[in-house]
Amino acid sequence: MARLSLPERTFVLDALRAETVGGVLLLLAAIAALIWANTPLSESYESVRHFHIGPSALGLNLSIQHWAADGLLAIFFFVAGIELKREMVAGELRDPKAAALPVVAALCGMIAPALVYVVVNTTGGGSLDGWAVPTATDIAFALAVLAVIGTSLPSALRAFLLTLAVVDDLFAILIIAVFFTSDLNFAALGGAVAGLVLFWFLLHKGVRGWYVYVPIALAIWGLMYNSGVHATIAGVAMGLMLRCSRREGEDHSPGEHIEHMVRPLSAGFAVPMFALFSAGVAVSGGAMRDVFTQPETLGVVLGLVLGKTFGIFGGTWLTARFTRAKLNEDLAWADLFAVATLAGIGFTVSLLIGELAFEGNTELTDEVKAAVLVGSFLAALLATVLLKLRVRKYQAMVEAEERDEDMSGIPDVYEVDDPDHHRRLADIYERKAAEHRRRAEEAGAARENGSSPA
Template sequence: MSARRLVAPASEFARYLRTETVGGVVLLIATAVALIWANSPWAGVYEAMREIRVGPAALHLDLTLAQWAADGLLAIFFFVVGLELKRELVVGELSTVRQALLPVAAALGGMIVPAGLALLVGRGAPGMDQAWAIPVATDIAFALGVLALAGSALPAAARVFLLGLAVADDLGAIVVIAVLFSSGLQVGALAVAAAAAGLYWWLQRRRVRAWWLYVPIALVTWTAIHEAGVHATIAGVLLGLLTRVKPDPDEDEAPAVRLEHRLQPWSAGLCVPVFALFAAGVPVGAEALREVVTEPLSLGVVVGLLLGKLLGILGASWLAIRITPACRPRGLGWRDMAAVSMLGGVGFTVSLLIAELALADQSPQLVQTAKAAVLLASAAAALIAAAMLVRRGRVHAARAETVPDTPTSG
């Protein structure tokens, strides 16, 4: 049976969900519902729903709905991220050293500078020893959605740069989650996870396509990693990185492409929005907003996302272009690069996840304040970036009208 026949034609709804614009809109709606619900007279119902426990206690999987959203649904999101990362590393924008230099340098700058600023602003605050990791993340779906909405007039190189940057940033966030938020490691469970992942890799190399084999293997891998004390989303990344991305001569698409094609609508339309529904419901009244601007930890998060991301991404890009073979993306000036760099401050989904993990041992009020800081900083970064992108789009459009036959210079 050919690969073309194995992949069912995508429905119009699935195709629609694959666009960054719609994914961003669904995410915004879920966030708005969470915020309105958590600040309404029915806030108690919202909190009670988050704390409902389901799952088999014998397997240590009697988790709350909020934990299932963070550990289970986000594992699918990170599996899609792992597929994208593997594809970029093997055949995409990160497949050669020269291609990878600029986005990787930008991602490193966009992690180190925000973390440093967060530590500087929030030094000595309770929980800051791990909360510095909150502003290192960039929400790839949300950032690409803002770019699609406000930056459509910019050269295509803007999306390529942002995608490479976000993928490299996601890899860094994955490393942070795996290293910082793993505790009490269980060697036996890790061995089970390694064996299951090894079997997945072997089946991939044997060109086995039976989904009824892969689904149980994925579930065993996820359960074992969860039991081992490592955050369960790492299972999604691991299996994504083990998936084959180069098609055989008789294949129309590689397994990674087929899986991404099928799972991306579920990730964008269900997994990430449901996580946002459970994670983004924080108080935003006058008292909560006062704590955001007076609590050192939350101020560190805001400064890290709004200022640290811009300075880190733009500064690291400039440095990489000056001292390495990397070059500025074709058609993009430094003001365009600044607008795209501002999008890095949209931490949102991954920053909310890191906030929950980093402050798990702190007071619930501090967790709520940190989440509010993430939401406010991400919203501000999105609005500022959108304004900058619209302005740069007008400049590019005017330049194209003035010299219609001459491509925009880099």
Template sequence: MRRAAELWPFQPTVRYARQLAEALRAETVGGVIMLLATVAALVWANVSHDSYEALRTTVVGPHALHLDLELYKWAQNGLLAIFFFVAGIEVKEEFVHGELANLRKAALPVLAAVAGMIMPALVYLAVSWGAPQAGRGWAVPTATDIAFALAVLAVTASALPAALRAFLLTSAVVDDLGAITIIAVFFTDHLNLLALAAGAAVIALYGLLQARRVRGAWIYVPLAVLAWYLVEISGVHATVAGVALGLMTRVHSGPGEESSPAERADHRLRPVSAGFAVPVFAFLSAGVVLDAGSLGAVAGDRVVLGVIAGLVAGKFLGVFGGAWLAVRLGLARLSEELHWRDMAAVSILAGVGFTVSLLIGGLAFGDDPERAAAVTTGVLAASLTASVLAAVLLRVRVRKHLNAQDDVVTRAR
């Protein structure tokens, strides 16, 4: 009798699964999948908006555990916890092994990231001042989508110095940490202190076991799920649990370990985050109607215009201005490999808000579907604009760098 694999030649193999997982660890692949999910959502929402809304608002989960959530809420609170867990690991790695481990090196991306969160909020408030509910959306343009931004950089400017990617990655990591702090502090409607304390205790236990080098997914996965659940019912956004657990994960390998727990967790979960969690969130969040009436309303909505201005102009002014001021004041140093025009291009790229901006927009205007949809349209428009502008400028910088290298080779001859 022939084996099942011979009867069904298309059956996935371990090798193909590994190849797929490896591909999903690349920023470009994850970015493309997220973009395709967004396009699919827009197409479905504009072909049959009622069926799209029926899908995203389908309630799933046990009522007894207070987990009877709509699908888009599961994507916001559940799937994005995986994304933020991976982000938390990245933050920890940067603090221990990366740019943030050296205060002198960390100053440039940290100050740029901080200014890159303050300036978009100020630009947003200036543009939206006096509009109804304007004060609720100030945090929407403060976030940078690390995956999407790195994907654009990888596709358009892989030939640029590695220092530019390091700057974008580090500043985006700090930005993620700031965004999750904003979510925790400003988007907590009610607070169950007992559940929050229990969640903190479980996270602390997770960290203690990590510090004591206890190994085994059998103990960490249940603890992570329990921590997520307790934070979810506490009233604090559940993605905070993801970041906290990521920060608690050990980044040093112990005796007999080929890699650290953080490296192993990142290796296993990054494909899940890039290939499933973030695309599903994008699909359930980005489906807005793009007809003449809705686009006209968006164009006349100062809240939406504030979001667009904050992401496109505010992010550039904040990131580039923060970096320039840090160097001018002697607080940081620009890598010799980079030019300020490189920094200008990547500062525009920081205006790709997407995932976290969509999340914050949903939290800020969740009780007003029309305004939430308009803000989503604004985030998509701003992210597309920032991506295109940055891609053009980055390609120009690539040609300049390549020409400079050719000139050096010519002189050497």
């Protein structure tokens, strides 16, 4: 967890800026969905998101809601795949020692919420199908909150959150692939694999041109969807195939260049559209009460708010305590606890997993979505309070480091260890006092003589 190199730092900052904008758009889309679904226009909302469009002959006559979840989110996971590839070849994940803490933090931050959900539903007699719902972190929302609230926090904290979220995305992808894959169509799956091989071969040969890759990517996505494997896996696979290391004479690797081009589409359109057609659940007093009384929904809320926080913090602390891995020297454990709480914002992928886990049970799906919204809101609220406290702490430290009471031009913090510091400080104050008395005496004499003081 050493200081990031300048190229890595530039990349992290650029990613933060893009995801911050995406987080704001995501929030606006979620609010719009909630308003749309809880007004007299709710019937139109249901009509729009259940409207089917697409070629039936290709098995792609899908509802708008499915196009958003299976199609547009593939773009989001494509960008996530590129981020993961870059972290593995040029970022913190390339060094096992540096990668240890965020990887363990991400893994524990998924195991703990799942355990919380299982315990709540085992004791309460609920369904265990939604164990994976509270395991995901929404990177766009989390980074947006951190960027707005944590302006004075160390940059290493943002880097830690970004790395943790990338690894979290990888595990979420694996969960979707392993646990939410329906009956396989091996012919379609074979076609998708063949398309991925062709995609990799063209990249390896250095073939350029979006008009070559976009049709292949669409074909791979369509075949993956029809195979029974969740179609977003196609986006991840293609993202991982891009080269993210720079060669001699290159200012940017192909992966960086494509990510720079696609990220605005992901953050500015794909993810907000998914939120618009997935977050619209009917909210009432009874529904909010049920969130805290039904085991399935209570498990999601507690998993996001408590499971994420103590899983990430506890896993990181234990790893640093019993291994050679160390927390970045610029960070304090209180910083990590605040960012662990922030990771409980599990919006985008949690909503997606909720739809997959309770597919066919519309009522329970909507209740779980409401639980995701409530849990994410509570996590964001708690994280905001904790981050504000840390911001005040760092601002006070900066003020203390810059204080120069003796007006010597040297901050006092650098003079405290000088054995003659207090004597010199007293001399300075004595000279200032003598100068003040002299000017006061001159002013008094001038008034007595009837002249103006100089």
